[in-house]
Amino acid sequence: MRCAVIVFPGSNCDSDLYKAINEFDGVEVEYVWYTTKTLDGFELILLPGGFAYGDYLRAGALAARAPVLKALTQAVDQGVRVIGICNGFQVLTECGLLPGALQRNSGLHFICDTPPIEVVQVQSVFSSRYQLGELIRLPIAHGEGNYTCDELTLRHLQAENRIVFRYASGNNPNGSLDNIAGILNPRGNVLGMMPHPERAMADWMGTSDGRRLFESVLNLYPETADAA
Amino acid sequence: MKGIITVVLKQDILDPQGRAVMSSLQGLGFGEVQDVRIGKSIEIELDGLSVDEADSRLRRMCESILVNPVIEDYQIEIVED
Numbered sequence: 001m002r003c004a005v006i007v008f009p010g011s012n013c014d015s016d017l018y019k020a021i022n023e024f025d026g027v028e029v030e031y032v033w034y035t036t037k038t039l040d041g042f043e044l045i046l047l048p049g050g051f052a053y054g055d056y057l058r059a060g061a062l063a064a065r066a067p068v069l070k071a072l073t074q075a076v077d078q079g080v081r082v083i084g085i086c087n088g089f090q091v092l093t094e095c096g097l098l099p100g101a102l103q104r105n106s107g108l109h110f111i112c113d114t115p116p117i118e119v120v121q122v123q124s125v126f127s128s129r130y131q132l133g134e135l136i137r138l139p140i141a142h143g144e145g146n147y148t149c150d151e152l153t154l155r156h157l158q159a160e161n162r163i164v165f166r167y168a169s170g171n172n173p174n175g176s177l178d179n180i181a182g183i184l185n186p187r188g189n190v191l192g193m194m195p196h197p198e199r200a201m202a203d204w205m206g207t208s209d210g211r212r213l214f215e216s217v218l219n220l221y222p223e224t225a226d227a228a
Numbered sequence: 229m230k231g232i233i234t235v236v237l238k239q240d241i242l243d244p245q246g247r248a249v250m251s252s253l254q255g256l257g258f259g260e261v262q263d264v265r266i267g268k269s270i271e272i273e274l275d276g277l278s279v280d281e282a283d284s285r286l287r288r289m290c291e292s293i294l295v296n297p298v299i300e301d302y303q304i305e306i307v308e309d
Contacts, residue, residue: 058296065293101298108244148241148299
């Protein structure tokens with residue numbers, strides 16, 4: 001599988017993401033600059049965390065109008081899988097590929113933590129290797145991760161089973177509506193999430209709970225998954 | 229001429245900055261403060277447009293990038309030289 005990590009000026013989790021993906025056998029991963037006009041041939045496109053364009057105007061706002069976004073939108077239309085993590089999630093809401101917006105954390109602080117996160121959807125291509133209701137630990141590091149949307153959008157997200165990750169009950173770090181930590185687009189090929197699975201790849205990192213997200217989306221070791 | 233765009237969070241969106249500033253103001257003795265909303269002001273110098281044209285171009289700028297309609301409202305003011 002060929003994967004692209006999009007690099008914006010100000011991205012800073014691009015190499016974490018590259019290394020996380022690159023360690024799997026049979027996966028090719030490339031850095032792709034934000035000025036690229038085509039993403040043909042990539043089967044998975046990743047938008048990394050960081051502070052693209054310095055978060056000027058609003059987090060993700062300028063990156064969401066960068067040249068690569070046209071190619072990204074075309075790829076999404078063709079069913080290519082896309083994951084936006086942290087700043088990447090902000091870019092996806094800013095460009096309209098995902099609904100809602102990420103506003104300032106309710107407590108105003110920038111938060112670095114590893115909170116418990118509940119996997120509430122395991123039928124998506126991004127989460128099939130988790131158990132429903134499983135509590136996992138993934139790092140978060142953001143100042144603007146407070147997900148919000150209008151009531152109708154929230155009802156759609158809930159009814160269409162498009163919420164994949166929630167901060168565990170009683171552990172909402174940022175004021176996010178309905179404890180939302182990660183959501184899907186209607187077609188299910190775009191995932192946006194504030195937690196960082198690429199920083200949770202091995203026990204020495206404190207948690208390896210992010211591995212199964214990449215194993216899910218890269219469809220690795222399918223025999224093992226079927227057996228389980 | 230100059231376009232001045234004022235962007236504020238929508239009324240039903242919590243403004244944690246505004247809330248923190250309100251609590252500081254009240255702590256300083258300004259007990260009359262009932263609510264604080266913090267926004268931003270964007271000033272754009274324009275050339276060669278009528279007021280109507282400027283209004284319409286500024287509106288398009290707001291819709292294209294300057295404002296996120298999910299969480300923000302805006303007002304446009306045009307100041308002629």
